[in-house]
Amino acid sequence: MFVREAELIREQIARRSAAGSGWPKFIKSWLFSRFSRVAVCATIVIKFSSNRRRNVAKIHLIGNAHLDPVWLWQWQEGFAEIKATFRSALDRMRDFPEFVFTCACAAYYKWVEENEPAMFAEIQARVAEGRWVIVGGWWIQPDCNLPSGESFARHSLYGQRYFVAKFGRIAKVGYNVDSFGHHGMMPQLLKKSGMDYYVFMRPQEHEKQLPANLFWWESADGSRVMTFRIPDAYTVRDTEQLTHHIQKHGEMAEAEGAPYMSFYGVGNHGGGPTVANLLAIRELTEKGCGDIALSSPDAYFAEVAALDPPLPVLRDELQMHAIGCYSTHSESKKYNRKAEHRLLSAEKWSSLAHLLLNLPYPKQQLLAAWENVMFNQFHDIMGGCSxxxxxxxxxESYGEALHLGAKALNAAMQKISWNIGTMKPQVAALSKEKDSKLWEQDDLGVPFVVFNPLSWEVEALVQANKMLAGAEDDTGAPLPVQKVRASRIDYDDKWDTLFPARVPAFGYRVFWMYRDKAAAAKPSTGMLRAEPYALENTYIRLEFDESRGSLTRLYDKRPKKEMIAAEAAVPIVIDETDSDTWGHGLVRYRNEIGRFADASIQVIEEGPLRATLRITSRYGASVLRQDFSLRHDSPDIQVKATLDWRERHRMLKLSFPVQASEPQAVWEIPYGYIERKTDGQEVPGQQWVSVSDRLAEGGGIGIVNDAKYGYDVLDNDIRLTIVRSPIYADHYGERDDLVEYMDQGIQEFSYGIIPYAGDWRDSGIPRKANEWNVPPLALWETYHEGPLPQSAEGIRVSANNVIADVLKQAEDGNGWIVRCHEAAGRATKATIGLPLHDREWNADFGICEVKSFFIPEDRSVPVSEVDLLEYGAR
Structure with a gap:
């Protein structure tokens, strides 16, 4: 019937044209549209008749509105557009009883709830009716590579719990249709958040070949979610495209032997399904045009699960798309890393202060901070393309989050430090007669409390912001000190004091600092010296080129091995004129056009604890200053860098060629790690990367950092991406003299070079990366009585490869949550304890497994494992 109708319309057009008769424009447009729809409908009928004979199920039409709250507009405009889009969807539901709407992102619903409660009540009614379907389960649709593992856990925790509180249900389908790639630990994070299914679009077919668009996706721990890749687009505006997609997806369903989803609706700046969309679908449906239905991802996956077709299994990450987004807009990426760690530290010390001293836990304050961080992880903000x-x-938003975290952290640390017993018998009352800045009396010393937020004992060099003569630990053992330059110049006061601090796991320790009394410290063991172009200690020797400033030698004395194959720490300039802001269509940045040189080298520190060379090099109008430091007791090299960047359409990378005949490259990813090919592709990573030799002797170098996410490794050469300078939000647009470039000016970052022998799993790199990002915190104190000892341990984890990332109050308020993850790819049995809470339990960890434990307030109730939503384990 439809084929014949199409032929009749085409004959009318031909006859009219041959006779020279014109058609009114609107009639001609309707005829062509009608011809196209009818012809496509005929094709769909034929295809689906064949499909039904082969028992292939229907096409699920997913009415949605992808909403970017920020991109080529600010969040205020996104806020307004979300309300308008939600109003439009509700109107469509009123006018089209068959219409089903799908939408993610808890943040959007909260905005509407707070700003338009009447409309929110309508949405609640439609959700209860089953026609408004909540998916995603996360606070926002984030970048799915760059946030930390714990950030992904918080998207689930706060997003899903919001949906339970407001709609009485959690999302069952993970949903990130516009994100620029998806890390390999996502299946575990989804599964432990109540989501058994996942929908994405990028990478698309030209970026990553998949065995099918419907498959099982499995992470390293064995978690598995059924996953669907949208084959064309999550937005469909016009009817022609809609009918074309329905036909195409019917053919795909036939080829793959499974139902398919086809998405429609105006998106990005909101909009959603249009009246024209729904009229066209109604017409196709009424004419019996194929086995199609207005549906939702929930209904789709329920049908597939019931059919239980054989599906391929993918054990890999879903990459690569928009490779420039791993390094675009350095400032927001640095703030993201800093805020993530700040909030975790604030939670830990707030928990401890409550458990020990009943300080009220700042739950709402910390939640507000996390909401800011999660919102800024939206893929067009975190990806740097707005x-x-x-x-x-x-x-502004990161600033608020950091400040809220700082206030909570300070309150907890101050509460604990003030309750530590530091009184000395000789003190009758507090007085500052001796010094205007210290409360020291006579030569009794003044307490300096050092806090360690990490779940293992840390040995660190701590800088006290006073010039002091001596230091002791809480047992009275004297410690070596070193005078180092301060950041101030107050008359003759421009020096600080460096001393070594060993601080218990998630604990604190009091150190006694003396203004005038020099402690008879034992000399530092081993050797440490700075030469004009070299640094050396008991473990390693570094040598630098005096004109280029590059590292020419890294000799590890322990295995007696040269660790670099060529000059290292080399600042390489890459031309990226052919790249847009995203890096669309590219797979690597390797077009080298120059290197920083014209170097000057200066010894700026030389003492018993640390020696430092300052290397300043130049390229064009840009200047890079790197301070290379060696400690007396470690082979690890610490580098603090300040970059004044003035280049445009250029990228800066630091190169580290590792001595490895058969290189193996491994990166940290959120709550896990991944090994990738050493093919020079630009890839995302978290706090560390390692390249080692696969051969029997092993050994290699790890690079840790405090603010960077982009890397590449070609053969044995690690390159850490430091900065890019594309145009803001340039999607291969017309470039003129008025465009503005990113990341111009001064920025600071730091990195560490970690040489090691043997297997990377035994190198301690995951721990060292966390130590790099979460240094000890310190407070000056005075003399007072208190119930707390001068040293305390807050947590014990028996396995070195298990990291306790989280200690926080449970969302239900009746206990505490400890979250740990396995970091080295080794199944492990671990004993975990909270000594100050008199708790201990055992747990088995699989490879890269994340586990969450609920510790009830009532100590007679045993510790139990829960999921990421803090419900009973699934």
Missing amino acids: IKEAFEDAR
Whole structure:
């Protein structure tokens, strides 16, 4: 019937044209549209008749509105667009009883709830009716590579719990249709958040070949979610495209032997399904045009699960798309890393202060901070591809989060330190007669409390912001000190004091600092010296080229091995004129056009604890200053860098060629790690990367950092991406003299070079990366009585490869949550304890497994394992 109708319309057009008769424009447009729809409908009928004979199920039409709250507009405009889109969806539901709407992102619903409660009540009614379907389960649709593992856990925790509180249900389908790639630990994070299914679109077929668009996706721990890749687009605006997609997806369903989803609706700036969309679908349905239905991802996956077709299994990450986004807009990426760690530290010390001293836990304050961080992890903010004004907003939002975290952290640390017993018999009352800045009396010393937020004992060099003569630990053992330059110049006061601190796991320790009394410290063991172009200690020797400033030798004395194959720490300039902001269509950045040189080298520290060379090099109008430091007791090299970047359409990378005949490259990813090919592709990573030799002797170098996410490794050469300078939000647009470039000016970052022997799993790199990002915290104190000892351990974890990332109050308020993850790819049995809470339990960890434990307030109730939503384990 439909084929014949199409032929009749085509004959009318031909006859009219041959006779020279014109058609009114609107009639001609309707005829062509009608011809196209009818012809496509005929094809769909034929295809689906064949499909039904082969028992292939229907096409699920997914009405949605992808909403970017920030991109080429600011969040205020996104806020307004979300309300308008939700209003439009509700209107469509009123006018089309068959219409089903799908939408993610808890943040959007909260905005509407707070700003338009009447509309929110309508949405609640439609959700209860089953026609408004909540998916995603996360606070926002984030970048799915760059946030930390714990950030992904918080998206689930706060997003899913919001949906339970407001709609009485959690999302069952994970949903990130516009994110720029998906890390390999996502299946575990989804599964432990109540989501058994996942929908994405990027990478698309030209970026990553998959055995099918419907498959099982499995992470290293064995978690598995049924996953669907949208084959074309999550937005469909016009009817022609809609009918074309239905036909195409029917053919795909036939080829793959499984039902398919086809998405429609105006997106990005909101909009959703249009009246024209729904009229076209109604017409196709009424004419019996194939086995199609207005549906939702929930209904789709339920049908597939019931059919239980054989599906391929993918054990890999879903990459690569928009490779420039791993390094675009350095400032927001640095704030993200800093805020993530700040909030975790604030939670830990707030928990301890409550458990020990009943300080009220700042739950709402910390939640508000996490909401800011999660919002800024939206893929167009975290990915660095929004407009300049959007990043000014992000700076404000990160600032608020950091400040809220700092207030909670300070309150907890102050509460604990003030309750430590530091009184000395000789003190009758507090007095500052001796010094205007210290409360020291006579030569009794003044307490300096050092806090360690990490779940293992840390040995660190701590800098006290006073010039002091001596230091002791809480047992009275004298410690070596070193005078180092301060950041102030107050008359003759420009020096600080460096001393070594060993601090218990997630604990604190009091150190006694003396203004005038020099402690008879034992000399530092081993050797440490700085030469004009070299640094050396008991473990390693470094040598630098005096004109280029590059590292020419890294000799490890322990295995007696040269660790670099060529000059290292080399600042390489890459031309990326052919790249847009995202890096669309590219797979690597390797077009080298120059290197920093014209170096000057200066010894700026030389003492018993640390020696430092400052290397300043130049390229064009840009200047890079790197301070290379060696400690007396470690082979690890610490580098603090300040970059004044003035290049445009250029990228800066630091190169580290590792001595490895058969290189193996491994990166940290959220709550896990991944090994990748050493093919020079630009890839995302978290806090560390390692390249080692696969041969029997092993050994290699790890690079840790405090603010970077982009890397590449070609053969044995690690390159850490430091900065890019594309145009703001440039999607291969017309470039003129008025465009503005990113990351111009001064920025600071730091990295560490970790040489090691043997297997990377035994190198301690995951721990060292966390130590790099979460240094000890310190407070000056005075003399007072208190119930707390001068040293305390807050947690014990028996396995070195298990990291306790989280200690926080449970969301239900009746206990505490400890979250740990296995970091080295080795199944492990671990004993975990909270000594100050008199708790201990055992747990088995699989490879890269994340486990969450609920510790009830009532100590007679045993510790239990829960999921990421803090419900009973699934």
